[in-house]
Amino acid sequence: MTNEIYMTSKAWPFDQARAILRRLDIEKKRGIDRGDKPVVFETGYGPSGLPHIGTFGEVVRTTMVRNAFIALTEGKIATRLICVSDDMDGMRKVPGTVPNPDELEAYMQKPLTDVPDPFGTHDSFGNHMNARLRAFLDSFGFDYEFMSATELYRSGAYDEYLLRALNKFDDIMKVMLPTLGAERQATYSPFLPISPSTGRVLYVPMKAVNPEDGTITFDDEDGTEVTMSVTGGNVKFQWKPDFGMRWAALGVDFEMFGKDHQDNAPLYSRICKILGGNPPVQFVYELFLDEKGEKISKTKGNGISVEDWLKYAPPESLSLFNFAKPRAAKKLYFDVIPKTVDEYYQHLDGWSRQDEKQRANNPVWHIHNGTPPDENPPLTFALLLNLVSAANASDTETLWGFIKKYAPDATPENSPGLDRLTHYAVAYYEDFVKPNKAYRDPTDQERAALEDLVKRFRNVSAAESNDGEALQTMIFSVGKDHEFENLRDWFKAIYEVCLGQSQGPRFGSFVAIYGPEETADLIETSLAGNLS
Structure with missing residues (x-):
């Protein structure tokens, strides 16, 4: 059973x-x-x-x-x-x-x-x-x-x-x-008659309730006493x-x-x-909250519509947002979209390595009724956003030019999931990332470290040029060599100085896709103050 x-x-x-x-x-x-x-x-x-x-x-x-x-x-x-x-x-x-x-x-x-x-x-x-x-x-x-x-x-x-x-x-x-309250008690009735004279729903007290013949008695809007059946659509509750x-x-x-x-x-x-x-x-x-922690209201217009979400992300990600912790209040605003998209694909990626018991707990079981698609884009949505940002790409063709370096066998035709992500990434970048870019000048320590990073990128071997882990280790080493007490501050500096944003995906993965030479050019341009 x-x-x-x-x-x-x-x-x-x-x-x-x-x-x-x-x-x-x-x-x-x-x-x-x-x-x-x-x-x-x-x-x-x-x-x-x-x-x-x-x-x-x-x-x-x-x-x-x-x-x-x-x-x-x-x-x-x-x-x-x-x-x-x-x-x-x-x-x-x-x-x-x-x-x-x-x-x-x-x-x-x-x-x-x-x-x-x-x-x-x-x-x-x-x-x-x-x-x-x-x-x-x-x-x-x-x-x-x-x-x-x-x-x-x-x-x-x-x-x-x-x-x-x-x-x-x-x-x-x-x-x-x-x-x-006392005033409402005086006039309350669970029956709301439809006025036979005006057709309006009336909030009036009952003068009589007649179970024997199935009728109620009340005063109509013009003061006329009316007795009518509660059946057949004459009343609502x-x-x-x-x-x-x-x-x-x-x-x-x-x-x-x-x-x-x-x-x-x-x-x-x-x-x-x-x-x-x-x-x-x-x-x-629980109800959704806006970015200020206030209840989302249609009247206030302080939330995201379904149409808004689907302009920037696949519908499966919206289903995931609804699946996750429904009894916890969650902020629903545009910044949550990239993270939710990547979480969806992480769950999808894990599916093939799970047994049936583990799959029953995987959100994609519930999003796809136990039969999720066989789809695993080689790039995260966050990485695509950074590529759009670095390349200033306003079209998906430019984006695919970089993707081909990282995944040479991928095409829009054989990777439709990745292709739709490129369209979402361009749309999201244009509306939310680009208008809020805020580049800053580096500190002396950051400038020295970035100049060192440029030199190392220009000397990367061919074998390491698309190895995200090796490049990430190299970036870590530069941060350590330049004595950043907290390496998070080093990575934050890279993003703020070179991309005009305070955070992003693993920078080594980004460099592997964008290219060490291209990233070195990007850093030099930012150090020269030519990014805006």
């Missing part, structure tokens, strides 16, 4: 997969017969804005857990990944990025699927954003089923649970009211009760969410139980 190697893997997706398996075992012991019901993995989406890096993170991480569960159970238990769009939410503000925003003001608080599409491509704003979400997810090849909250409410899929909520109205209120109701109605077995939901998660679970459901396994992940 289970794969024993995956049962002992320490990778967090396998840990979550085992938690789901334990949940199924508990259900079985309680006499709950699931029949052929698949294990349901869920993610949620708010369609008031475009899909963003958090959307990608939630779906890619959930997919990793789903894949781990399938491997753990050897595919003997069916699974589904559903992506639910909360598109019946009332529009609270008009996005500033839409055409003719003033024309949408009249539709405030109407369900997003009842708001006209300002882009003119779909029958509503909600459906336009849903289409953007689906195109976004499809572009990454995710295997998922899309569900619209509007369709779930209006088709009757939620009717049974809305009627249960009527019967359990007091129990739900006992859960919710202690979490609210407040977002916190909606979370728990969705779990119960859709039979969700696993859902992950950000730390901002953590305090509310017990409420979701209690409401799920009140409505006769079994709360899913829940995984809380």
Whole structure:
């Protein structure tokens, strides 16, 4: 029934997969017969804005857990990944990025699927954003089923649970009211009726709750008392009760969410139980931070978009960033991209030397669902960036000229992974390295050491000219001979004086690719103050 190697893997997706398996075992012991019901993995989406890096993170991480569960159970238990769009939410503000925003003001608080599409491509704003979400997810090849909250409410899929909520109205209120202030308590209701006169989502108190006939009574916006059914899309649930109701109605077995939901998660679970459901396994992940350590916000625009990342790095590296330590707060800004790219290829390089147990802990297992590509570029992304910087290369052809010296058999055709890295490196250099270059003059000690290094580079034997280790040892020797107390300061000086940056990859590896003679020329040019 289970794969024993995956049962002992320490990778967090396998840990979550085992938690789901334990949940199924508990259900079985309680006499709950699931029949052929698949294990349901869920993610949620708010369609008031475009899909963003958090959307990608939630779906890619959930997919990793789903894949781990399938491997753990050897595919003997069916699974589904559903992506639910909360598109019946009332529009609270008009996005500033839409055409003719003033024309949408009249539709405030109407369900997003009842708001006209300002882009003119779909029958509503909600459906336009849903289409953007689906195109976004499809572009990454995710295997998922899309569900619209509007369709779930209006088709009757939620009717049974809305009627249960009527019967359990007091129990739900006992859960919710202690979490609210006195003013909010006075008007709170888990049911949000859709006004029959204006079509808006109403936040109004209930005058009567009638489980016998499945209706609620409230005052409409014009003061008219209205009694109407809770079924058929006449109402929606407040977002916190909606979370728990969705779990119960859709039979969700696993859902992950950000730390901002953590305090509310017990409420979701209690409401799920009140409505006769079994709360899913829940995984809380930390939120991304910007370079200042502040929470990333779409409103502030202080983060990186998926499009931003993919302009400078392969999608696998973005998956790795999401895989690594999801429960630890991580800074997400452009400086992390080169390091993450190289870490991805390091994990990929290690795969061929690992046994099955080790591979289950390797991030590339989870990025590629156990079948990573056979790809190992001979140069790191950091080295490529330094080559672009030293050669001032604005095109990949120049870069390939140096690569051929180091790896003569490599071509863009037979090394497509390396070729795409060259394009990423040029783009990243132009936008982030070049504008921030800051050359400095050397100290007397540094100048003497650099002049010595030039002499040694010009006398390097042919055998050593592309030997990165030998060249690294030579550079170390120069630093020692010129009595640098800390050799890190020596290497930092090389980078700051010659490349206008404070750090980089192993300089010996760079010299092996760029060439000792070319590096000597670069150093002499920098000592003459002719770099800018």
